[in-house]
Amino acid sequence: MNENTTDVFRPKPSPFYRYLVLVFMSLAMFGNYYVYDSIAPIADILKSGLQFSDENIGQLYSVYSIAAVIVLIFGGIIVDKWGTKKSVILFGVICSIAGIITAVSSDFTVMLAGRFLLGVGSEPLIVAITTAIAKWFKGKELSFALGINLFIARMGSVAADNSPSFASGLYVNWQDPLFLAAGLGLLCIVSGIIYYILEANAERKFDLGKAGETDKFILTDIYKFNGSFWLIVLLCVTFYSAVFPFRSFAIKFYMEAHGLSRESAGFYNSILPMASMIATPFIGLLVDFIGKRALLMMFGAILLLPVYLMMAYLGVSLVIPIIMMGVSFSLIPAVMWPSVAYIVEEKRLGTAYSVMTLIQQIGVFAFNWIIGLSNDYSGASAANPEGYNLGLWLFSTLGILAFVFAYFLRKREMGPFGHGLEKGMAAGGR
Template sequence: MTALGSKTAATPSATPPRLMTRKRWVIIWLAFIGLSINYLDRSSLSVALPFMGKDFELTATQQGLIFAAFFWAYDFCQLAAGWYVDKVGPRRSFSLAAVWWSAFTMVTAAASSFWSLFAARFLLGVGESPAPSTAAKVVATWFPVRERAFATSIWDSGSRVGAVTALPIVTLIVALTSWHAVFIIIGVAGIIWAAVWWKYYRSPEEHQGANTAEVDYIREGGARGEASDDAGAAKLPWRSLFKYRTVLSMMFGFFCLNSAIYFFITFFPSYLVKERGFDLLKLGFFGAIPGICAVLFGWLGGYLADRAVRAGASVTKVRKTAIAGGLAGGSVIMFAALVPEAWMALALLSVAYSSLTVAATGIWSLPADVAPSSRHVGSIGGLQNFASNLAGIFTPILIGVLVDQTGSFVAPLAVIGAVSLVGAANYLFIMGKIEPLKVKEAWTQQ
């Protein structure tokens, strides 16, 4: 019987029924592929740029400005993107976003100057802005609480997979053809994925492949759907979310996390080439190690978090342990520029990136954990992602300026490590209990 048919009563259970379909896992792995392409698009320039010297003569500061152009658009569109995701739903928001970002990825191949490259990156950022909030909404809609962290770790690992695969894929394409072909090929992949997502994605109740047992399991496990929303909470205005300390803490904490993560998305390849003397072959092979570690430990962290919730641990304890512990572990990035050998730097960067990824899994579980209704999951995801990507604006510029002024990466990595520790303290001591936000009646009438 499909999800559109009549349902029989089911007893809530942490163990999935044997005859239950598993369409939620197909959905989340499809979202993973979408996020992988999303991050492959945005990371491809950072890998290709060191080998575009014959066409572009850019200082480190100019490179930082080009990297930041993406985040200026991506970040300030987050506020509207979260609202848009809640308004139109994941099917439409993800498909249209993928078409947009793929188109401007291909436009990058036609860039011929600083300003044309700047414009292409800016418009790419506009198109990519709905993606993470959409994925968070998908998890909230399709997964019970006891599976939320692992499902989040899957789609969030797409960002790491995209960044990791950018190294061998881009270097191979550059070696065989030219840097122009990189952006054409990746853009076409995004268009194909958008068509598949539009064809396949539906909500659990509307999906022809999800049977009654799976839909009941999802809903009884605490997934967020309009049918279970409190009427008063659903009316909470978007602007009232800023009145909650929990939301403000989420915004600040995610800013701290991304201050470290965006080093890996922007200047990491340049660091290996310029500071550690990596050539094209070494960059494509050894440069992928931190990202591979991050993907594996992100999945492990999500799995262990869900296992702890199923064993009876509170969501607050599980999320704070993963997030604060991950940020603390990420602070070892400050030592990577100090060690004498390249393999030592790679080891430290692998520890840092893996720890930060575990933290990110917990952070992206929070919108579904704290949203007062299903209509606020995307909005809260957009708010925290807006704050986090302010780091995408400032961090590349800061790194570029400090590298130009000091001639090394010691100072910028020290700053990034310190900010990670501040972020850990924020989640431990500022954020309160992790639960759906309580709605005051007066706030719903504004």
């Protein structure tokens, strides 16, 4: 018996302890998501109070994506080198400072710097927290833990969208809502510190698993990806470019083009993340059973096709197109991301997901800016609601492209180059 024998027999942390750690890691994500989505509810106030253009508002989102692209490759390396405890605190501090910088000044350049800093901290924070969760939860529990983490994180988006309802008194100016966001953004620091303390204590008392290395981006792997993967990448970038930039301007659009109150517009905008939070896990289970992944991606793209033009030209209730968009937003991601594992070799999955995320962020960067420009070009406003139609046509075009890519993906998967995307457990598939 050697001196390390006592380490072997250290107990595992209790379920309560593990889920306590999960809650605090998830609260850091909540604060992060809230800060990101805090611009949309004040977009009209930024325009009327600070004379920001819609292009400027789009740039406040675009600059986040620029930063995310820059740090995407290096964030995982830092997490591997520093470990999850230090990384969560480092990137949590960056996110919290970013929220404060965005709120303290009416100068557009300062706000832009704050949003850029948010992109620098946010994406690596997500990587660090995901890696930490994988250390605390194993096997079947891991998927459940990641689901809880994402649920709490997206509650940050829902809360930001609905802040005009529960914090209506703050919306007399542009700054108070951003101070609220900065305050909630401090969860990134506070929760990170509590997580650090909990894990440091657990390392002394319990037998913790080791965190695996983060998925690596390997440039040469790009040349080994097949056509099905690139079709999924194209579907990914067109789909997210049609959804996230729309959300950036949706509250302002609902207010000015459809006469909704700020509270109602915020609630309508929150339907997308709420639908995704609730429906995505069930869709994932259904898809595992029935397969038909490419077909379901086609269906999700079809649902997205008419949504924007319905909002522009038909007198139907906004509830109908928003529900259609919510179903699409729940369906496509739930099918698309897991499908990559069927198409790409396991050793190249890190590069595959990095490429998808990088190109997705480039698309979101471009279309936040483009939609802002199109709104300015067309004079979109409460006095000229038709000015939003150009941007809605651009979103519809992206929806058409998403359908085309999903169609060709299904066509390819039904042929000799298929990877089993259409097979489910019911058919004895993978």
